[in-house]
Amino acid sequence: MSVRHWQRFLILSHRYLGIALCLLLCLWFASGFVIIYTGGMPQLSEAERLARLPVLNLGAVELSPQAARAAVRRTEFPTLTTRLGRPASVFTRNPVQVLFADNGELLTSDMISSRQIAADFLGAPPDALDRVGLIERVDQWTLELSSELPLQKYRSGDGQGSEIYVSPSRGRVVLYTTSRDRLLAWLGAIPHWLYFLPLRADRALWSTTVVTLASVGVVFVALGLVLMFTQLRWRHWPKLARAIPYRGLMKWHYMLGVGFGWCVLTWVFSGLLSMEPYSWNRASGIGIDVATYYRSRAGMSAFESVATVADLAVIEGSLKEVKFHAFAGKGFYELSIGGDGSAGAISREFREVASMEPLGLFTDAQILAQLEPAVAANMGATEILTEYDSYYYGRNSRLQMAPPLPVLRVDFDDVAGSRYYLSLQTGELEFVSHRANRTERWLYRGLHSLDFNFLYPYRPAWDVVVWLLLAGGLLLSLLGAYLGLARVGRWLKPR
Known part of the structure; x- marks a missing residue:
């Protein structure tokens, strides 16, 4: 040719x-x-979920975290929260189980009033809600919640077009949307x-x-x-x-x-x-032996007595939820505190079990001592980060809480070029980076969102650049479509 x-x-x-x-x-x-x-699509953010929880009734707790764990034969510790207006120990790994902390009763579906749960979430009387029905197959708004099905759906006449999806198995709201959320999704994420x-x-x-x-x-x-x-x-x-x-x-x-x-x-x-x-990007970083890394679970013995939960009454503010942790031989609480129903008002505190004092940061030496025998690779450079780097960062998403700081960044000499980010506050492994996803970070997030350090942090300069480029691309595409259709029209026109 x-x-x-x-x-x-x-x-x-x-x-x-x-x-x-x-x-x-x-x-x-x-x-x-x-x-x-x-x-993206409407979601129930973690901050909003916590903000809408009632204040935890510590005085009604009769079951220690250790006792709850033993009762259902689980290896992980529960989250102490509220279900059906009662304090409850929730085991979030599959299968999800909810054990009421006031009497040790296991939550079953026949105990649940989905209408009441939805009403409590909105702060409205139950008769103000209309039941839409049982959602057994995903609809437009539950596309990412297939594992939660079936769900009970309710609609409120609150003037905002609120729709609430309740999980009968979890005994809580898993999705909340308004007319505005759904309209913006039809204009944005869906197309x-x-x-x-x-x-x-x-x-x-x-x-x-x-x-x-x-x-x-x-x-x-x-x-x-x-x-x-x-x-x-x-x-x-x-x-x-x-x-x-x-x-x-x-x-x-x-x-x-x-x-x-x-x-x-x-x-x-x-x-x-x-x-x-x-x-093209199915690689993964080096794994961590969780049992070895958390081998000092001896700190969890601090949660054997229900008295340790009662000690939380000294906390100022509206305590919504409690998680139990142990690291390097030390037991501590992760507390979610907030009072006015605003998602932005939720804060996290960490307290030592023994003293109820604020938890200090773990040292890099403590974390490395736990980490070294748990990873089958040699450790390389380490650095304490008090600010985000190019791969571990938060973008002020309304749907997700920002990743914690400070963290310890640890490089490994494995073939994937793995890099760990571990919280100095809790010892938790927050993020695993490797060569493939670091490349993807620039090729996808960098190019698609113009997520570059020289531009993204500088708003509204970033907005102006993105709007200009979007407008140029839109006009280019509109002209292309018009010219192509016009030519086809001329070709089809009878002569």
């Missing part, structure tokens, strides 16, 4: 592939303006991620569809960039007006491609990488 025929093939491929793909790109760019602020229920309900089909469309999109945009060079009249360069071989809207499409085509390519490519296609 001659060069001229190849060029003709590229033009026709770009032109007719472009009709459908430009419409898809329009959808992605338009929804991008919304999703950069909404963050951007192609989260349309008939497609997304079949995860394999959805994944294949997104990967295929994004892959074709990469090829399509790349073809456009190639044509940008091959179609240019180089003999007239640098007189741009004469060098561009088009007029009218086609000229504007060409010029927008010059200005924004590279950005469109990186956005489509990085969006493709978010799906981890073609098994």
Whole structure:
């Protein structure tokens, strides 16, 4: 095939592939303006869940954490929280079990009034809620909650269009949405991620569809960039007006491609990488022997007496939830405290069991002494971080609490180039980084969200840059779709 025929093939491929793909790109760019602020599908954030819990009734607790653990023969310690207005020990690993801490009774589905749970969550009378029904298959808003099914769904006439999903097995609300949340999802996450229920309900089909469309999109945009060079009249360069071989809207499409085509390519490519296609990033960091790392669980003996729970009454503020930890021979509480129902008002405190004093930080030496025998690799460089680095960071998400600081960062000499981030507050392993996901961090999050240290922290400069690029990509795609459809229309028009 001659060069001229190849060029003709590229033009026709770009032109007719472009009709459908430009419409898809329009959808992605338009929804991008919304999703950069909404963050995704409606969820019940941890902070909001805690804020809506009643104050923990410590005076009613008769069952120690150790006794609750023994009663249901679990190895992990429970979380002390409130279920059905009563203090309860909740074991969150599968299978989820709830043991009432006032009498040791195991929560069963026949004890649950889902309507009352939903009403308590909203602070409304039960008769103010309308039961929608039992959700046994995922709907548009429970696509990520298939493991929680079945769920009872209620709707409130509170003027906000509130909808509440209650898990009968957990005895709590697992999802809360308002009309505003759902509208923003329809404008943002649903079109951007192609989260349309008939497609997304079949995860394999959805994944294949997104990967295929994004892959074709990469090829399509790349073809456009190639044509940008091959179609240019180089003999007239640098007189741009004469060098561009088009007029009218086609000229504007060409010029927008010059200005924004590279950005469109990186956005489509990085969006493709978010799906981890073609098994390119299935690596994992080196594992940790949890039993060895937490070998000093002797500190957990501090939780054998119910009196230790009663000691929490000295805590100021509205205590909502208690978690029990031990590390390096020391038992301590993780307390969630908040009072006014505002998600932003929730705070975490750590207290020593023995003294009820605030827990001090563990030293790097204490953590390394626990870690060394638990990992089958040699440790390399270590560093205490009091600020986030490029791989361990928080982005002020309204849905997730920021990762804790300070942490100890530990490098290993394994083939994956593993790196651990361990909390100096609790000793917990917070994040595992390795060579593959560090590469993905730049190719996906860096390119897709412009998440670079020289730009992302500087708002609203980041917003201005992203809006400009989104607007350029949207206009480029709109023009491409219009030009393609116009040409097809002329071709179909009777002569």
